[in-house]
Amino acid sequence: MRFSERYGYKPVRDVLLIDKITDDLRNRIWSAIYSQFLKYYEKSKNEAEQYSYLVDDIWSNFCKLPLDEMEIIQVELYRKRNISKIKEKIFNSEWFAIYDFLEFILNHSFTNLPYNQHQYEQLLKNIIIILKEESSAYSLINKQLIQVISEQEIQSIEDALENTNKFTGVQQHLNQALKLLSDRQSPDYRNSIKESISAVESICKIVTNEDKATLGKALKIIEDKHGLHAALKGSLSQLYGYTSDADGIRHAMLEESNLSYIDAKFMLVACTNFINYLIEKTK
Template identity: 60%
Template sequence: MQFSERYGYKPIREIIQKESINTNLKNSLWNTISECIFNEYSRPYLARANLISGSNLESFFKLLFHSYFKKRIDQIPYSIESTIAEIDTLFFKTYKWYEIYDFIEACLDYFPFDLDEKESFATLLNSCLEIENSVYRIINYRVTEITSEQEIQSIEDALINTNPYSGVQQHLNQSLKLMSDRQKPDYRNSIKESISAVESICKIVTNEDKATLGKALKIIEDKHGLHAALKGSLSQLYGYTSDADGIRHAMLEESNLSYIDAKFMLVACTNFINYLIEKTT
């Protein structure tokens, strides 16, 4: 992860890719399509050139040109190299971010090999999307959003609202950093940092440096009228971090926590932080 991401200088939307595809993700997706489809090309029997006609990818390209590109199939270039070059230009120079996802769905729809290979293709695409922190995943062979606009907005708002509280902001930045690290994400400690941000803001609001989260929530409830159901939800989240998967304990076994777990905790905690700051200031 780069300096600008680690210390919160890069906008959230550049870290969590929604309605955009950066160069790294675009290259990763293209490489996956190349490896799983284009590079599996085999020549027609006895042919001396890499012709499309008669090859194992002929039907794939015909479907793409007819049903997706809406072009005449007799305009398909003769060679595999020319055909890929034409698609390359569209993918890297012409297409907007959403058209790239349209093209990926078309590749899944017209995938030219067996179901097991198609599953592997979808898995590799998902790996690219996860590594590059896209909000989209391949689910049932469709590109599906897994992070909403409201969730991203909550994180952005919390980082702005906590400007006066450097300790809280540091916990949130660290949580985001650990969750979105492209090389080695640490979901366990990302969750820990999210709940630590809540603990920090509660101590600030109550002016009780040594208060546990439970005690701080009770003070806030008495002083500001915190709804009992909301207090209960926060207490349960705190219990989750204390118990589930040994997040707050030095366990030796490998964690089974995922991006979804870390994202849920970060969004839940930023929602509460935003609520608490607005309610008490």
Template identity: 55%
Template sequence: MRFSERNGYKPIREIIQKNSINMDLKNALWNTIIVCIFNKYSYHFGARSRPIIGSNLESFFQLLFHSFFKKRIDQIPYSIEATIDDIDTLFFKKYQWYEIYDFIEACIEYFPFQDDKDSFNTLLNDCLQIENSAYRIINNKVTEITSEQEIKSIEEALQNTNPYSGVQQHLNQSLKLMSDRQNPDYRNSIKESISAVESICKIVTQDEKTTLGQALKIIENKYGLHEALKKSLSQLYGYTSDADGIRHAMLEESNLSYIDAKFMLVACTNFINYLIEKTK
């Protein structure tokens, strides 16, 4: 992760890729298509300069041209090499980010080697996860897993906590650990999200030793807090204490994922934004 990402200077939308695809992700998706489809071209003469007609990819390109590109199939270039060049131009120079995802879905739908389709989807999802895309392949479709509202919650929390460097540092660290492309650390990302909540509670109550439960009681008495909301917050963040909860149960799980860390970061930023607005 670069300096700008580690220290919170890079916009959230560039770290979590929603409504965009940067060149790293674009290259990774293209490489997956090359490896899983184009490089498996087989023709009885072998060379990529040989024709598509008669090869094992003939039906794939016919479906692609007929149903996706909406072109005549007699306009398919003669060779696999020329066809890849034409698609390369579309993919890297002409397509918008959403058109690239349309193309990915078409490749999945017309995938020519059905026994390997799950592996293709897995490799695509690996690329999407490593590059922090807001989308994943689910049931053969590109599906949003990070909403606009979630991104806005993180953005607002980072802006709202400008006066509170300690809280902001915890949030930046949580985001950094969650979105590190080389070595994501979801467990410690969750810890940092919780620490941000604890930190804002100490600021709001002006008590360095307060617990979340005590802070909620103070906020309820001083500013008003609906009982149902207080209970839900207490239940959700109850595992910040030394009792049963995230520090003892969830964090011991071996399969924590980006989804778990993102959920906790968004939940914590929602609560932080709520507390700051409530106590103004």
């Protein structure tokens, strides 16, 4: 992860790949589609005619290229040029073009034919792995790419990072939580969760002016001084329980090996919501 991402100098949307895509992610999606379908058109003259229905449709209806400019399929070099032209068109388009192309392939009548079932299922399996490994902001549900973090959730994280500009310690915890959540080489969801709750601990100590106050004590002070709703206090205390190490006993949640992006994202958003609320409440 680059310096700008580690220390919060890169916008949240860039880190989470909301309005952009990395070269690695684009390349891997293309390669997954190519290996299951397009290579058969390119490599085999016998199969080229069968796959030409798909490739012709990509050429004319997805890429919007003139069909009469397509080269003949009888020569392998010409077929390679056709695929290269399609790739060039997609890679030189907007960042989301590869996602549009993926959905086009997944929903195409040819790829959904019974005799393509094995290739289709393998493509689905590979894409799910790729989206997860490359920390895409989108997941595949019912042949459509769905954003896994909402605009409201993004706004909460952005607001918290802005609101904590004068609270260096709090902001560092939030940046670290975001970094660990979105690290495309080695995401660490467990420690991302702990950093999120540490940010809440830090802001509570700041607003109560008690550096050694436990979260429970800090919440009680805030409740007495600012009228913190009991239900909200209880909810946050329960969230804190997920990452507490009281008496050397770690909560079962953090012992689980299957903590996911969704778990860490939930904690980050929940904690940033509370931080934003608390800063406004105590102004």
